[in-house]
Amino acid sequence: MGCGRVGASLAEAMERRGHTVSVIDRDPTAFKRLSPEFAGTTTVGMGFDREVLTRAGIEKADAFAAVSSGDNSNIVAARVARETFGVARVVARIYDARRAQVYARLGIPTVATVPWTTERFVAELDDDVDTVAWRDPSGSVDLIELDIDESWIGTSVAKFAEETGCHVVFLNRLGRPILPEPRTALQDDDIVYVAVRSADRAAVRATAGAPRPIHD
Incomplete structure (x- = not known):
C-alpha cells in the first residue's frame, strides 16, 4: 500500500x-x-x-x-x-x-x-557521537559498530562476545561482510558489528575499546 x-x-x-x-x-x-x-x-x-x-x-x-x-x-x-x-x-x-x-x-x-534516517546522517557527519546503525522499535536492542583495542586481535568471536557482553552479528573484513563462527578470530582492521542491549551500549563500547584483561 x-x-x-x-x-x-x-x-x-x-x-x-x-x-x-x-x-x-x-x-x-x-x-x-x-x-x-x-x-x-x-x-x-x-x-x-x-x-x-x-x-x-x-x-x-x-x-x-x-x-x-x-x-x-x-x-x-x-x-x-x-x-x-x-x-x-x-x-x-x-x-x-x-x-x-x-x-x-x-x-x-x-x-x-525519521529516526533511522537521522541516525544514518549522524553516523556519517560526526565520528565522535555514539551512533546506532539500527535499533529495534521497542528501543531495547541496538546494532552498533565497535572500535576495538588492538589487544583483542586474535581473540575468537565467542570469547570476545563473552567478555564484552555483546553478540557479534557480522564483520566487515577488507570491505567484505563475514558471518563469523564462534571460533573465528578477530583480525587487524576488522570492523565489528554487534547487537547489544541499549542500556549496555556504553559499557560494551568501553570494554571493547580498552586493552583486553590478561587471562591465564
Whole structure:
C-alpha cells in the first residue's frame, strides 16, 4: 500500500526477486512512478478498505507492506492485513518512533523512517557521537559498530562476545561482510558489528575499546 517513491521502489525490488506484486494507492497518478516494465497489478483506493484490499488480491498475499505517507493509514492497513486476512508477513512504515514502539508490541514490525534516517546522517557527519546503525522499535536492542583495542586481535568471536557482553552479528573484513563462527578470530582492521542491549551500549563500547584483561 502506497506508491510513493519508497512504495514504487519496493514494488519493483520485490518483483525483481521473483514475486508477484500488487500495488494500492488512492491517487491513480501515483502509479506513474512504476517503470514501464512493471508487470504487477495496480488498484486505486484506500489501502485499509477491505473491499479495496480484496480487489488487490490480499486473500492470496504472503506479505503486505504499508508504506504510504500517513502513520495512521499504514498501521490500520497493517492490522487489517494481519488480523482480518491473516497475512503472515506484515510491515508498516512509521514516522513517529513512539508509535513504532507501541505497534511492535502488537506484533507488527515497523520501519521508523525519521529516526533511522537521522541516525544514518549522524553516523556519517560526526565520528565522535555514539551512533546506532539500527535499533529495534521497542528501543531495547541496538546494532552498533565497535572500535576495538588492538589487544583483542586474535581473540575468537565467542570469547570476545563473552567478555564484552555483546553478540557479534557480522564483520566487515577488507570491505567484505563475514558471518563469523564462534571460533573465528578477530583480525587487524576488522570492523565489528554487534547487537547489544541499549542500556549496555556504553559499557560494551568501553570494554571493547580498552586493552583486553590478561587471562591465564
